[in-house]
Amino acid sequence: MKRILKYIISFSFLFACYQTLQAQKGTILPSYLMVGTDVAYIGMSIFNPERSQFEINTSLDVYKFLLSIDYGLAEWNIQKPNFTYLNKGNYYRIGVDYNLQARDPDQNIFYVGLKYAHSNFIEDFSYQVTDPFYYDYENNINNADISAGWFEANIGMKVKVWKGLYLGWVGRFKFAKSVNYPPSSFENYWIPGYGKGENDTQWGFGYQILYRIPFRKKPPFNEKKVKEEK
Amino acid sequence: MLFSRCETTDCITFSSRFVSVQFLDTATSNPKAIEFSLITAIDSEVIFYSDTLSSQYYLPVNTDSEQTTFLFLNIDNSIDTLSLIYDKKEKLISEDCGFDLLFNNVEIEFTTFNKAESLGNDLSRLNEENIKIYH
Numbered sequence: 001m002k003r004i005l006k007y008i009i010s011f012s013f014l015f016a017c018y019q020t021l022q023a024q025k026g027t028i029l030p031s032y033l034m035v036g037t038d039v040a041y042i043g044m045s046i047f048n049p050e051r052s053q054f055e056i057n058t059s060l061d062v063y064k065f066l067l068s069i070d071y072g073l074a075e076w077n078i079q080k081p082n083f084t085y086l087n088k089g090n091y092y093r094i095g096v097d098y099n100l101q102a103r104d105p106d107q108n109i110f111y112v113g114l115k116y117a118h119s120n121f122i123e124d125f126s127y128q129v130t131d132p133f134y135y136d137y138e139n140n141i142n143n144a145d146i147s148a149g150w151f152e153a154n155i156g157m158k159v160k161v162w163k164g165l166y167l168g169w170v171g172r173f174k175f176a177k178s179v180n181y182p183p184s185s186f187e188n189y190w191i192p193g194y195g196k197g198e199n200d201t202q203w204g205f206g207y208q209i210l211y212r213i214p215f216r217k218k219p220p221f222n223e224k225k226v227k228e229e230k
Numbered sequence: 231m232l233f234s235r236c237e238t239t240d241c242i243t244f245s246s247r248f249v250s251v252q253f254l255d256t257a258t259s260n261p262k263a264i265e266f267s268l269i270t271a272i273d274s275e276v277i278f279y280s281d282t283l284s285s286q287y288y289l290p291v292n293t294d295s296e297q298t299t300f301l302f303l304n305i306d307n308s309i310d311t312l313s314l315i316y317d318k319k320e321k322l323i324s325e326d327c328g329f330d331l332l333f334n335n336v337e338i339e340f341t342t343f344n345k346a347e348s349l350g351n352d353l354s355r356l357n358e359e360n361i362k363i364y365h
Contacts, residue, residue: 050325078325085322125320127329133276133290141320189322 028063031218034158036168036210041072051076053192057208064102064221066111069094074121074192082128089121091193093152103221107212109158109166117174118149119192141186148191150177152204164212172204241327246353248288249314249336249360251300256345256364261285264365267303291316291353293331297339312346312361313339316353336360 034057041053055072070093078085095115101108126140156170174194181188188197195202255262262285269279273292291298291314299313319332333353338346338361345364353360 080325080328083322083329125322125329127320129293129331131293133278134271134274134292134294137294139294139320185317185319187319187321 026219027221030060030062031216032061032212032214034059034061034066034166034210034212036166036208038206039209040205040207050078055206057206057210059097061099061218064099066097066099066109066113068097068113068115070115072193076190082130084124084126085189086124087121087190087192089119089146089192091117091119091121091191093117093193095152097154097156107160109168111157112155113153115152115154116149117152117193118147119194120145120147121192122146123186123189125186125189141184143182143184143186143188146179146181146188148177148179148194148197150174150194156206158208158210160212164214166208166210166212168206168208168210170206170208172206174202174204175200177201241323243323243330244355245330245332246355247290247293247331247333249291249298249353250358251287251289251312251361251363252359253285253287253363253365259364262365265305267305267307269303270301272299272301286359291333293318293333310342312341312343312363314348314361315339 036057038055038057041055045052045054051074053072053074055070057068057070059066059068061067072091074087074089074091076085076087093115094117095113097111097113099109099111101110123143123146124141126138128136128138130136152172152174154170154172156168158166158168161167177191177194177200179188179191179197191197195204253262253264254260263283264285265283266279267281268277269282269287269289270277271289271292273295278289279287289300296318297313297315299311302310302312304310314336315338316336317334319334321330321332322328323330335350336348336353337350338348341363343363343365347362349360349362351360
């Protein structure tokens, strides 16, 4: 008898979930894709001839969540009289944001999220030493096939400025970094998408321009039932 | 050792290329001044010390190698050697500060001194001594 009761309760629960999903179907399925780029990186690439970086940011809405994928390319070429340093690679971020303003009629987005990020890159370091005690020499260290992974907790905002055009900012706290570095006497200096290799945690900020490409009209989310006591 | 011009406090480094060698009395373990006609190293054409009397010597390692052999010419014209091995690391501090060479885990490879020991530490301006030689 107990077993039958357990089945009935389980079935009722599953049926209730299914009915809720059916009712909410219109708000769950994606209604738009947002595509953008980080304008700070574009500015840096224009004004700093040693550095170039380009990043594409995408997100797809699912219910109140945003499935987010970013991809970036970065190169840093330092040329100094006694050393040169080249870092070249790519990176991606993948994760989920939660839109805290999903009911906003103006479709502005205020979100928090968690992402996994990964980078593949190379480092090439050459230097010259003028030694007053022994002899002058040059050395070159080339480390290829370096990879790094880390997590990012982020908070950000995307504000509608005109039709589908949005401006946004994002703050990222990067943590739990692991680097797959070849045996080398040179210490990893930079990780594309992360920052300085010696830092166990890292803050990052982005300023984005984005465009919203709608697929369909999304019905409004159910309003919260508020009991008004008179 | 920093190889570039530094303008900010972030460029401060405590790394060093100098190994600190302390001579101690075998019986008392107190510092003992030892006289040498000269001190130099294999691969170097520079005399680091000449006609010197001291209990502590600061000797530059070869930064292009992970091994340096120092030669101590005694006043009786006999020669003692001290060969050190260490790990060399290159570290880029920043674009403006330049790079740093680090020498870690200094150990004695061989020596003709009767008794010598290494503290196994890094070459740093914060470490007072790296090698103890009992004489």
